[in-house]
Amino acid sequence: MFDNMHAALVRLRHNKAFEFFVIAVIIISALEIGAKTYDLSDTALSITHYLDVFITVFFLIEILIRFIAEEKKRDFFKSAWNVFDTAVVVISLIPINESEMALLARLIRIFRVLRMISIVPELRVLINSLMVALPRLGYVVLLMFIIFYIYAAIGSFLFNDINPVLWGNIAISMLTLFRVMTFEDWTDIQYETMDVYPMSWLFYMTFIFFTAFAFLNMVIGIVVGVMEEEHSKERNQGQPSLADIQAQIAQLSAQLERMQGADSATHHTEGANQQKNLDTSKDAKQPK
Template sequence: MNTKVQPSGLSALVSSPKFSNFILFCVFLNAIIIGMQTYPAINVTYASLFNKLDIVFLGVFTIEVILKIFVYRKNYFKDGWNIFDFIVVAASIAFLQSEFVSVLRILRVLRVLKTISSIRSLRRIITSLFMAVPTIGSISLLMVIVFYIYGVVGSTFFAELSPVYFGDLSASLVTLFQIATFDDWANIYRPIAESSPLSLIYFVTFIFIAVFVMLNLVVGEIVNNASNIPSDVVEDIAEIEKDVHDIRGVVLEVQQLKSEIMELKLLLMEESQQHKKSS
Protein backbone atom coordinates (compact mmCIF):
# COMPACT_ATOMS: atom_id res chain seq x y z
CA MET A 1 0.00 0.00 0.00
CA ASN A 2 2.70 2.49 0.94
CA THR A 3 4.81 1.68 -2.10
CA LYS A 4 2.03 2.79 -4.45
CA VAL A 5 1.32 6.02 -2.59
CA GLN A 6 4.98 7.01 -2.74
CA PRO A 7 4.89 8.47 -6.29
CA SER A 8 2.12 10.86 -5.19
CA GLY A 9 4.33 12.10 -2.34
CA LEU A 10 7.26 12.57 -4.69
CA SER A 11 5.02 14.41 -7.15
CA ALA A 12 3.94 16.80 -4.40
CA LEU A 13 7.58 17.32 -3.40
CA VAL A 14 8.82 17.99 -6.93
CA SER A 15 5.96 20.36 -7.74
CA SER A 16 6.15 22.22 -4.43
CA PRO A 17 7.27 25.89 -4.41
CA LYS A 18 9.92 25.14 -1.79
CA PHE A 19 11.59 22.59 -4.05
CA SER A 20 11.53 24.98 -7.03
CA ASN A 21 12.89 27.84 -4.94
CA PHE A 22 15.69 25.64 -3.63
CA ILE A 23 16.70 24.62 -7.16
CA LEU A 24 16.60 28.25 -8.33
CA PHE A 25 18.74 29.24 -5.34
CA CYS A 26 21.29 26.58 -6.31
CA VAL A 27 21.20 27.78 -9.93
CA PHE A 28 21.91 31.37 -8.95
CA LEU A 29 24.58 30.40 -6.42
CA ASN A 30 26.26 28.12 -8.96
CA ALA A 31 26.22 30.94 -11.52
CA ILE A 32 27.82 33.35 -9.03
CA ILE A 33 30.57 30.87 -8.16
CA ILE A 34 31.30 30.18 -11.84
CA GLY A 35 31.52 33.94 -12.35
CA MET A 36 33.99 34.23 -9.47
CA GLN A 37 36.13 31.55 -11.08
CA THR A 38 36.78 33.92 -13.98
CA TYR A 39 38.96 36.03 -11.66
CA PRO A 40 42.39 34.34 -11.57
CA ALA A 41 43.32 35.59 -8.10
CA ILE A 42 40.08 34.38 -6.51
CA ASN A 43 40.12 31.12 -8.45
CA VAL A 44 43.66 30.25 -7.35
CA THR A 45 42.91 31.02 -3.70
CA TYR A 46 39.63 29.10 -3.49
CA ALA A 47 40.15 26.52 -6.26
CA SER A 48 39.62 23.55 -3.94
CA LEU A 49 36.43 25.02 -2.45
CA PHE A 50 35.05 25.87 -5.88
CA ASN A 51 35.70 22.35 -7.16
CA LYS A 52 33.90 20.84 -4.17
CA LEU A 53 30.95 23.18 -4.62
CA ASP A 54 30.80 22.28 -8.31
CA ILE A 55 30.41 18.63 -7.35
CA VAL A 56 27.76 19.52 -4.75
CA PHE A 57 25.73 21.53 -7.24
CA LEU A 58 26.10 18.80 -9.86
CA GLY A 59 24.78 16.32 -7.29
CA VAL A 60 21.80 18.55 -6.51
CA PHE A 61 20.97 18.99 -10.20
CA THR A 62 21.36 15.25 -10.78
CA ILE A 63 18.97 14.42 -7.95
CA GLU A 64 16.51 16.95 -9.38
CA VAL A 65 16.61 15.27 -12.79
CA ILE A 66 16.24 11.78 -11.29
CA LEU A 67 13.26 12.81 -9.16
CA LYS A 68 11.49 14.49 -12.07
CA ILE A 69 12.08 11.52 -14.36
CA PHE A 70 10.73 9.17 -11.69
CA VAL A 71 7.62 11.32 -11.18
CA TYR A 72 6.86 12.42 -14.75
CA ARG A 73 8.12 9.33 -16.59
CA LYS A 74 7.87 9.88 -20.35
CA ASN A 75 6.21 13.28 -19.88
CA TYR A 76 9.49 14.61 -18.52
CA PHE A 77 11.00 14.75 -22.01
CA LYS A 78 8.01 16.61 -23.44
CA ASP A 79 9.23 19.83 -21.81
CA GLY A 80 12.05 21.63 -23.61
CA TRP A 81 13.52 22.98 -20.38
CA ASN A 82 13.65 19.47 -18.91
CA ILE A 83 15.49 18.22 -21.99
CA PHE A 84 17.95 21.10 -21.65
CA ASP A 85 18.54 20.27 -17.96
CA PHE A 86 18.99 16.59 -18.72
CA ILE A 87 21.57 17.27 -21.46
CA VAL A 88 23.56 19.66 -19.26
CA VAL A 89 23.58 17.33 -16.26
CA ALA A 90 24.34 14.21 -18.33
CA ALA A 91 27.18 15.97 -20.16
CA SER A 92 28.55 17.31 -16.87
CA ILE A 93 28.68 13.80 -15.43
CA ALA A 94 30.11 12.23 -18.61
CA PHE A 95 32.90 14.79 -18.97
CA LEU A 96 33.49 15.47 -15.28
CA GLN A 97 37.21 14.67 -15.43
CA SER A 98 37.83 15.85 -18.99
CA GLU A 99 39.24 19.08 -20.40
CA PHE A 100 35.75 20.23 -21.36
CA VAL A 101 34.71 20.97 -17.76
CA SER A 102 35.06 24.72 -18.31
CA VAL A 103 32.67 24.59 -21.24
CA LEU A 104 30.20 22.57 -19.21
CA ARG A 105 30.38 25.15 -16.43
CA ILE A 106 29.25 27.71 -18.98
CA LEU A 107 26.39 25.39 -19.91
CA ARG A 108 25.36 25.22 -16.26
CA VAL A 109 25.23 29.01 -16.20
CA LEU A 110 22.55 28.75 -18.89
CA ARG A 111 20.36 27.05 -16.31
CA VAL A 112 19.65 30.57 -15.06
CA LEU A 113 17.26 30.72 -18.02
CA LYS A 114 14.98 28.48 -15.94
CA THR A 115 13.98 31.60 -14.04
CA ILE A 116 11.94 32.61 -17.10
CA SER A 117 9.44 29.83 -16.44
CA SER A 118 9.13 30.92 -12.80
CA ILE A 119 8.59 34.66 -13.31
CA ARG A 120 5.21 35.44 -14.81
CA SER A 121 6.19 38.75 -16.44
CA LEU A 122 9.17 37.16 -18.19
CA ARG A 123 7.04 34.20 -19.25
CA ARG A 124 4.52 36.60 -20.76
CA ILE A 125 7.23 38.46 -22.72
CA ILE A 126 8.78 35.25 -24.06
CA THR A 127 5.36 33.93 -25.08
CA SER A 128 4.53 37.13 -26.95
CA LEU A 129 7.97 37.07 -28.58
CA PHE A 130 7.45 33.56 -29.94
CA MET A 131 3.98 34.52 -31.14
CA ALA A 132 5.52 37.43 -33.06
CA VAL A 133 8.15 35.29 -34.82
CA PRO A 134 6.18 34.88 -38.10
CA THR A 135 5.53 38.62 -38.36
CA ILE A 136 9.10 39.45 -37.38
CA GLY A 137 10.26 37.16 -40.21
CA SER A 138 8.21 39.21 -42.70
CA ILE A 139 9.57 42.45 -41.25
CA SER A 140 13.11 41.06 -41.51
CA LEU A 141 12.55 40.21 -45.17
CA LEU A 142 11.32 43.75 -45.79
CA MET A 143 14.38 45.10 -44.01
CA VAL A 144 16.66 42.97 -46.20
CA ILE A 145 15.00 44.47 -49.28
CA VAL A 146 15.46 48.00 -47.91
CA PHE A 147 19.12 47.30 -47.09
CA TYR A 148 19.72 45.89 -50.55
CA ILE A 149 18.15 48.88 -52.32
CA TYR A 150 20.05 51.41 -50.22
CA GLY A 151 23.24 49.36 -50.59
CA VAL A 152 23.03 49.48 -54.38
CA VAL A 153 22.19 53.21 -54.34
CA GLY A 154 25.03 53.95 -51.93
CA SER A 155 27.65 52.03 -53.90
CA THR A 156 26.44 53.75 -57.10
CA PHE A 157 26.60 57.36 -55.89
CA PHE A 158 29.19 57.29 -53.09
CA ALA A 159 31.77 54.72 -54.26
CA GLU A 160 34.24 57.39 -55.41
CA LEU A 161 33.56 59.73 -52.50
CA SER A 162 33.99 57.02 -49.83
CA PRO A 163 35.43 53.79 -51.26
CA VAL A 164 36.06 52.39 -47.79
CA TYR A 165 32.39 52.53 -46.83
CA PHE A 166 30.61 52.37 -50.20
CA GLY A 167 33.21 50.88 -52.55
CA ASP A 168 31.00 47.91 -53.45
CA LEU A 169 27.73 46.29 -52.44
CA SER A 170 29.14 44.25 -49.55
CA ALA A 171 30.95 47.28 -48.12
CA SER A 172 27.75 49.33 -48.46
CA LEU A 173 25.70 46.71 -46.62
CA VAL A 174 28.19 46.61 -43.75
CA THR A 175 28.15 50.41 -43.62
CA LEU A 176 24.37 50.51 -43.58
CA PHE A 177 24.30 48.03 -40.72
CA GLN A 178 26.74 50.27 -38.83
CA ILE A 179 24.52 53.28 -39.51
CA ALA A 180 21.44 51.38 -38.35
CA THR A 181 23.14 50.75 -35.01
CA PHE A 182 24.16 54.45 -34.79
CA ASP A 183 27.79 53.37 -34.44
CA ASP A 184 29.83 56.46 -35.42
CA TRP A 185 27.50 57.08 -38.36
CA ALA A 186 28.08 60.85 -38.27
CA ASN A 187 31.76 60.42 -39.20
CA ILE A 188 30.64 58.35 -42.18
CA TYR A 189 28.12 60.97 -43.27
CA ARG A 190 30.09 64.23 -42.86
CA PRO A 191 32.90 63.59 -45.41
CA ILE A 192 30.33 62.53 -48.00
CA ALA A 193 28.06 65.49 -47.23
CA GLU A 194 30.90 67.94 -47.96
CA SER A 195 31.01 66.74 -51.58
CA SER A 196 27.37 65.69 -52.00
CA PRO A 197 24.80 67.76 -50.07
CA LEU A 198 21.98 65.55 -51.40
CA SER A 199 23.44 62.65 -49.41
CA LEU A 200 21.46 64.05 -46.48
CA ILE A 201 18.28 62.67 -48.08
CA TYR A 202 19.90 59.25 -48.47
CA PHE A 203 21.05 58.97 -44.86
CA VAL A 204 17.96 60.51 -43.25
CA THR A 205 15.50 58.37 -45.19
CA PHE A 206 17.49 55.19 -44.49
CA ILE A 207 17.70 55.90 -40.75
CA PHE A 208 14.00 56.75 -40.64
CA ILE A 209 12.91 53.60 -42.51
CA ALA A 210 15.42 51.05 -41.23
CA VAL A 211 15.61 52.17 -37.63
CA PHE A 212 12.47 53.98 -36.54
CA VAL A 213 9.83 52.36 -38.76
CA MET A 214 11.16 48.77 -38.71
CA LEU A 215 12.04 48.80 -35.01
CA ASN A 216 8.63 50.19 -34.09
CA LEU A 217 6.97 47.52 -36.22
CA VAL A 218 8.78 44.78 -34.29
CA VAL A 219 8.09 46.33 -30.90
CA GLY A 220 4.47 47.02 -31.83
CA GLU A 221 3.93 43.40 -32.91
CA ILE A 222 5.40 42.05 -29.66
CA VAL A 223 3.29 44.45 -27.56
CA ASN A 224 0.20 43.54 -29.57
CA ASN A 225 0.75 39.82 -28.97
CA ALA A 226 1.42 40.44 -25.28
CA SER A 227 -1.90 42.26 -24.96
CA ASN A 228 -3.70 39.39 -26.71
CA ILE A 229 -2.42 36.77 -24.27
CA PRO A 230 -5.16 36.05 -21.69
CA SER A 231 -3.75 37.22 -18.39
CA ASP A 232 -5.56 34.58 -16.41
CA VAL A 233 -4.02 31.84 -18.56
CA VAL A 234 -0.51 33.20 -18.12
CA GLU A 235 -0.86 33.75 -14.40
CA ASP A 236 -2.35 30.33 -13.68
CA ILE A 237 0.17 28.17 -15.58
CA ALA A 238 2.05 27.20 -12.42
CA GLU A 239 -1.18 26.43 -10.56
CA ILE A 240 -2.48 24.31 -13.43
CA GLU A 241 0.77 22.34 -13.54
CA LYS A 242 0.48 21.72 -9.80
CA ASP A 243 -3.11 20.52 -10.20
CA VAL A 244 -2.00 18.15 -12.97
CA HIS A 245 0.65 16.68 -10.69
CA ASP A 246 -1.92 16.19 -7.93
CA ILE A 247 -4.33 14.55 -10.38
CA ARG A 248 -1.63 12.08 -11.39
CA GLY A 249 -1.28 11.02 -7.77
CA VAL A 250 -5.04 10.62 -7.45
CA VAL A 251 -5.13 8.52 -10.64
CA LEU A 252 -2.54 6.16 -9.15
CA GLU A 253 -4.62 5.73 -6.03
CA VAL A 254 -7.77 5.14 -8.10
CA GLN A 255 -6.00 2.47 -10.13
CA GLN A 256 -4.94 0.82 -6.90
CA LEU A 257 -8.53 0.89 -5.60
CA LYS A 258 -9.72 -0.68 -8.86
CA SER A 259 -7.26 -3.54 -8.49
CA GLU A 260 -8.36 -4.09 -4.88
CA ILE A 261 -12.05 -4.07 -5.91
CA MET A 262 -11.31 -6.67 -8.59
CA GLU A 263 -9.62 -8.84 -5.99
CA LEU A 264 -12.66 -8.51 -3.71
CA LYS A 265 -14.96 -9.48 -6.58
CA LEU A 266 -12.90 -12.57 -7.28
CA LEU A 267 -12.98 -13.53 -3.61
CA LEU A 268 -16.77 -13.05 -3.46
CA MET A 269 -17.24 -15.14 -6.60
CA GLU A 270 -15.09 -17.93 -5.17
CA GLU A 271 -17.01 -17.86 -1.88
CA SER A 272 -20.36 -17.91 -3.68
CA GLN A 273 -19.25 -20.87 -5.81
CA GLN A 274 -18.07 -22.75 -2.71
CA HIS A 275 -21.33 -21.97 -0.98
CA LYS A 276 -23.31 -23.36 -3.93
CA LYS A 277 -21.24 -26.54 -3.97
CA SER A 278 -21.67 -27.07 -0.23
CA SER A 279 -25.41 -26.49 -0.45
Protein backbone atom coordinates in the same frame (compact mmCIF):
# COMPACT_ATOMS: atom_id res chain seq x y z
CA MET B 1 4.33 3.62 0.44
CA PHE B 2 5.08 4.66 -3.11
CA ASP B 3 1.90 6.75 -3.21
CA ASN B 4 2.93 8.59 -0.05
CA MET B 5 6.40 9.26 -1.46
CA HIS B 6 4.89 10.44 -4.75
CA ALA B 7 2.52 12.80 -2.94
CA ALA B 8 5.40 14.17 -0.84
CA LEU B 9 7.50 14.80 -3.97
CA VAL B 10 4.57 16.54 -5.67
CA ARG B 11 4.19 18.85 -2.68
CA LEU B 12 7.93 19.49 -2.66
CA ARG B 13 7.95 20.25 -6.38
CA HIS B 14 5.25 22.88 -6.02
CA ASN B 15 6.63 24.30 -2.78
CA LYS B 16 7.58 27.97 -3.17
CA ALA B 17 10.51 27.68 -0.77
CA PHE B 18 11.94 24.82 -2.82
CA GLU B 19 11.55 26.85 -6.03
CA PHE B 20 13.33 29.81 -4.47
CA PHE B 21 16.13 27.51 -3.31
CA VAL B 22 16.52 26.15 -6.87
CA ILE B 23 16.71 29.72 -8.19
CA ALA B 24 19.33 30.54 -5.55
CA VAL B 25 21.44 27.53 -6.61
CA ILE B 26 21.20 28.62 -10.26
CA ILE B 27 22.40 32.11 -9.30
CA ILE B 28 25.26 30.60 -7.28
CA SER B 29 26.12 28.46 -10.31
CA ALA B 30 26.29 31.56 -12.48
CA LEU B 31 28.53 33.33 -9.96
CA GLU B 32 30.75 30.26 -9.69
CA ILE B 33 31.19 30.15 -13.48
CA GLY B 34 32.05 33.85 -13.53
CA ALA B 35 34.53 33.42 -10.69
CA LYS B 36 36.46 30.83 -12.72
CA THR B 37 37.30 33.46 -15.34
CA TYR B 38 39.56 35.22 -12.79
CA ASP B 39 42.95 34.16 -11.49
CA LEU B 40 42.07 32.39 -8.26
CA SER B 41 44.18 31.03 -5.46
CA ASP B 42 44.45 27.31 -4.80
CA THR B 43 42.01 27.60 -1.91
CA ALA B 44 39.44 29.41 -4.06
CA LEU B 45 39.85 26.83 -6.84
CA SER B 46 39.25 24.04 -4.33
CA ILE B 47 36.10 25.79 -3.08
CA THR B 48 34.76 26.26 -6.60
CA HIS B 49 35.49 22.58 -7.35
CA TYR B 50 33.45 21.32 -4.40
CA LEU B 51 30.77 23.91 -5.13
CA ASP B 52 30.53 22.67 -8.71
CA VAL B 53 30.11 19.09 -7.46
CA PHE B 54 27.34 20.18 -5.08
CA ILE B 55 25.52 22.12 -7.83
CA THR B 56 25.74 19.19 -10.25
CA VAL B 57 24.41 16.69 -7.67
CA PHE B 58 21.65 19.09 -6.58
CA PHE B 59 20.47 19.62 -10.17
CA LEU B 60 20.44 15.84 -10.67
CA ILE B 61 18.29 15.35 -7.56
CA GLU B 62 16.01 18.23 -8.55
CA ILE B 63 15.39 16.83 -12.05
CA LEU B 64 14.68 13.39 -10.54
CA ILE B 65 12.15 14.94 -8.14
CA ARG B 66 10.37 16.64 -11.03
CA PHE B 67 10.37 13.41 -13.06
CA ILE B 68 9.04 11.22 -10.23
CA ALA B 69 6.41 13.82 -9.29
CA GLU B 70 5.07 13.81 -12.86
CA GLU B 71 1.74 11.97 -13.07
CA LYS B 72 2.42 10.60 -16.55
CA LYS B 73 6.13 10.00 -17.07
CA ARG B 74 5.79 10.20 -20.86
CA ASP B 75 4.41 13.71 -20.62
CA PHE B 76 7.56 14.85 -18.83
CA PHE B 77 9.61 14.78 -22.02
CA LYS B 78 6.86 16.37 -24.10
CA SER B 79 7.95 19.71 -22.63
CA ALA B 80 10.93 21.22 -24.42
CA TRP B 81 12.06 22.87 -21.18
CA ASN B 82 12.20 19.50 -19.42
CA VAL B 83 14.24 18.03 -22.27
CA PHE B 84 16.62 20.99 -22.13
CA ASP B 85 17.02 20.75 -18.35
CA THR B 86 17.62 16.99 -18.53
CA ALA B 87 20.23 17.38 -21.29
CA VAL B 88 22.09 20.07 -19.34
CA VAL B 89 22.09 17.98 -16.16
CA VAL B 90 23.20 14.78 -17.90
CA ILE B 91 26.02 16.45 -19.83
CA SER B 92 27.11 18.23 -16.64
CA LEU B 93 27.86 14.79 -15.20
CA ILE B 94 30.68 14.33 -17.72
CA PRO B 95 34.04 14.57 -15.90
CA ILE B 96 35.98 17.55 -17.24
CA ASN B 97 39.43 16.85 -15.84
CA GLU B 98 41.83 15.98 -18.67
CA SER B 99 39.07 14.79 -20.94
CA GLU B 100 38.67 15.25 -24.68
CA MET B 101 35.18 16.64 -24.00
CA ALA B 102 36.39 19.01 -21.29
CA LEU B 103 35.64 22.10 -23.38
CA LEU B 104 32.14 20.85 -24.23
CA ALA B 105 31.43 20.03 -20.60
CA ARG B 106 32.57 23.49 -19.49
CA LEU B 107 30.37 25.13 -22.11
CA ILE B 108 27.37 23.06 -21.02
CA ARG B 109 27.95 24.13 -17.43
CA ILE B 110 27.64 27.72 -18.63
CA PHE B 111 24.21 26.90 -20.05
CA ARG B 112 23.04 25.85 -16.60
CA VAL B 113 22.28 29.54 -16.07
CA LEU B 114 19.53 29.18 -18.69
CA ARG B 115 17.70 26.84 -16.33
CA MET B 116 16.45 30.02 -14.70
CA ILE B 117 14.07 30.32 -17.67
CA SER B 118 12.50 26.91 -17.06
CA ILE B 119 12.04 27.66 -13.36
CA VAL B 120 10.56 31.18 -13.56
CA PRO B 121 7.17 31.17 -15.39
CA GLU B 122 7.46 34.82 -16.45
CA LEU B 123 10.72 34.11 -18.27
CA ARG B 124 9.13 31.13 -20.00
CA VAL B 125 6.35 33.37 -21.26
CA LEU B 126 8.91 35.81 -22.69
CA ILE B 127 10.85 33.10 -24.51
CA ASN B 128 7.68 31.39 -25.78
CA SER B 129 6.42 34.75 -27.03
CA LEU B 130 9.67 35.33 -28.89
CA MET B 131 9.55 31.88 -30.50
CA VAL B 132 5.92 32.30 -31.52
CA ALA B 133 6.64 35.77 -32.93
CA LEU B 134 9.54 34.61 -35.12
CA PRO B 135 7.38 33.47 -38.08
CA ARG B 136 5.51 36.77 -38.07
CA LEU B 137 8.77 38.70 -37.82
CA GLY B 138 10.12 36.91 -40.87
CA TYR B 139 8.26 39.13 -43.33
CA VAL B 140 9.30 42.29 -41.50
CA VAL B 141 12.93 41.15 -41.52
CA LEU B 142 12.68 40.33 -45.23
CA LEU B 143 11.28 43.78 -45.99
CA MET B 144 14.00 45.39 -43.88
CA PHE B 145 16.66 43.41 -45.78
CA ILE B 146 15.25 44.69 -49.07
CA ILE B 147 15.48 48.28 -47.80
CA PHE B 148 19.02 47.66 -46.59
CA TYR B 149 20.01 46.17 -49.94
CA ILE B 150 18.59 49.07 -51.97
CA TYR B 151 20.18 51.75 -49.81
CA ALA B 152 23.48 49.85 -49.67
CA ALA B 153 23.60 49.66 -53.45
CA ILE B 154 22.84 53.40 -53.76
CA GLY B 155 25.43 54.27 -51.10
CA SER B 156 28.08 52.11 -52.75
CA PHE B 157 27.53 53.80 -56.13
CA LEU B 158 27.45 57.35 -54.75
CA PHE B 159 29.93 57.32 -51.87
CA ASN B 160 32.54 54.77 -52.91
CA ASP B 161 34.95 57.48 -54.07
CA ILE B 162 34.47 59.46 -50.86
CA ASN B 163 35.30 56.66 -48.42
CA PRO B 164 35.89 53.16 -49.85
CA VAL B 165 36.41 51.80 -46.34
CA LEU B 166 32.73 52.43 -45.55
CA TRP B 167 31.19 52.18 -49.01
CA GLY B 168 33.62 49.93 -50.94
CA ASN B 169 31.02 47.28 -51.89
CA ILE B 170 27.45 46.38 -51.09
CA ALA B 171 28.35 44.13 -48.14
CA ILE B 172 30.47 46.81 -46.46
CA SER B 173 27.78 49.39 -47.25
CA MET B 174 25.19 47.25 -45.44
CA LEU B 175 27.43 47.14 -42.37
CA THR B 176 27.80 50.92 -42.55
CA LEU B 177 24.03 51.30 -42.79
CA PHE B 178 23.61 49.06 -39.76
CA ARG B 179 25.89 51.46 -37.92
CA VAL B 180 23.69 54.33 -39.10
CA MET B 181 20.53 52.53 -37.98
CA THR B 182 21.94 51.99 -34.48
CA PHE B 183 23.04 55.68 -34.35
CA GLU B 184 26.69 54.76 -33.74
CA ASP B 185 28.50 58.01 -34.76
CA TRP B 186 26.33 58.14 -37.86
CA THR B 187 26.58 61.92 -38.09
CA ASP B 188 30.31 61.60 -38.87
CA ILE B 189 29.41 59.45 -41.88
CA GLN B 190 26.71 61.89 -42.95
CA TYR B 191 28.86 65.02 -42.72
CA GLU B 192 31.63 63.30 -44.66
CA THR B 193 29.35 62.66 -47.62
CA MET B 194 27.61 66.04 -47.31
CA ASP B 195 30.94 67.77 -48.08
CA VAL B 196 30.66 66.30 -51.58
CA TYR B 197 26.89 65.82 -51.90
CA PRO B 198 25.13 68.50 -49.77
CA MET B 199 21.72 66.85 -50.24
CA SER B 200 22.94 63.43 -49.09
CA TRP B 201 21.25 64.04 -45.74
CA LEU B 202 18.03 62.94 -47.45
CA PHE B 203 19.62 59.53 -47.98
CA TYR B 204 20.28 59.11 -44.25
CA MET B 205 17.03 60.65 -43.02
CA THR B 206 14.81 58.44 -45.15
CA PHE B 207 16.84 55.34 -44.28
CA ILE B 208 16.61 56.03 -40.56
CA PHE B 209 12.88 56.70 -40.85
CA PHE B 210 12.24 53.35 -42.56
CA THR B 211 14.48 51.20 -40.38
CA ALA B 212 14.97 52.74 -36.95
CA PHE B 213 11.43 54.10 -36.65
CA ALA B 214 8.97 52.25 -38.89
CA PHE B 215 10.28 48.68 -39.02
CA LEU B 216 11.59 48.47 -35.47
CA ASN B 217 8.25 49.71 -34.15
CA MET B 218 6.56 47.03 -36.25
CA VAL B 219 8.81 44.42 -34.65
CA ILE B 220 8.03 45.73 -31.17
CA GLY B 221 4.31 45.75 -31.93
CA ILE B 222 4.36 42.12 -33.10
CA VAL B 223 6.33 40.95 -30.05
CA VAL B 224 4.07 42.83 -27.63
CA GLY B 225 0.95 41.40 -29.31
CA VAL B 226 2.27 37.85 -29.06
CA MET B 227 3.22 38.42 -25.42
CA GLU B 228 -0.35 39.48 -24.65
CA GLU B 229 -1.63 36.31 -26.31
CA GLU B 230 0.77 34.13 -24.31
CA HIS B 231 -0.20 35.84 -21.05
CA SER B 232 -3.88 35.24 -21.87
CA LYS B 233 -3.16 31.55 -22.48
CA GLU B 234 -1.36 31.32 -19.15
CA ARG B 235 -4.28 32.94 -17.36
CA ASN B 236 -6.84 30.72 -19.08
CA GLN B 237 -4.96 27.46 -18.51
CA GLY B 238 -6.25 27.09 -14.99
CA GLN B 239 -9.82 28.08 -15.90
CA PRO B 240 -12.32 25.42 -17.09
CA SER B 241 -13.62 25.68 -20.63
CA LEU B 242 -17.28 26.20 -21.55
CA ALA B 243 -17.62 22.54 -22.51
CA ASP B 244 -16.28 21.45 -19.12
CA ILE B 245 -18.73 23.77 -17.33
CA GLN B 246 -21.66 22.43 -19.37
CA ALA B 247 -20.60 18.85 -18.65
CA GLN B 248 -20.41 19.59 -14.93
CA ILE B 249 -23.88 21.21 -15.00
CA ALA B 250 -25.33 18.19 -16.81
CA GLN B 251 -23.70 15.83 -14.29
CA LEU B 252 -25.07 17.82 -11.34
CA SER B 253 -28.54 17.88 -12.93
CA ALA B 254 -28.49 14.12 -13.39
CA GLN B 255 -27.42 13.63 -9.77
CA LEU B 256 -30.21 15.97 -8.59
CA GLU B 257 -32.80 14.06 -10.60
CA ARG B 258 -31.61 10.75 -9.15
CA MET B 259 -31.78 12.21 -5.64
CA GLN B 260 -35.32 13.51 -6.26
CA GLY B 261 -36.36 10.16 -7.67
CA ALA B 262 -34.91 8.37 -4.66
CA ASP B 263 -36.75 10.76 -2.30
CA SER B 264 -40.05 10.21 -4.14
CA ALA B 265 -39.62 6.44 -3.95
CA THR B 266 -38.81 6.68 -0.25
CA HIS B 267 -41.90 8.81 0.46
CA HIS B 268 -44.07 6.43 -1.56
CA THR B 269 -42.73 3.42 0.34
CA GLU B 270 -43.24 5.15 3.69
CA GLY B 271 -46.82 6.07 2.72
CA ALA B 272 -47.58 2.52 1.66
CA ASN B 273 -46.16 1.17 4.93
CA GLN B 274 -48.22 3.62 6.98
CA GLN B 275 -51.38 2.66 5.09
CA LYS B 276 -50.60 -1.00 5.60
CA ASN B 277 -50.12 -0.43 9.32
CA LEU B 278 -53.46 1.39 9.53
CA ASP B 279 -55.26 -1.44 7.76
CA THR B 280 -53.63 -3.96 10.06
CA SER B 281 -54.67 -2.04 13.16
CA LYS B 282 -58.27 -1.78 11.91
CA ASP B 283 -58.45 -5.49 11.26
CA ALA B 284 -57.12 -6.15 14.73
CA LYS B 285 -59.82 -3.95 16.36
CA GLN B 286 -62.75 -5.58 14.52
CA PRO B 287 -64.58 -8.28 16.63
CA LYS B 288 -64.19 -11.77 15.41
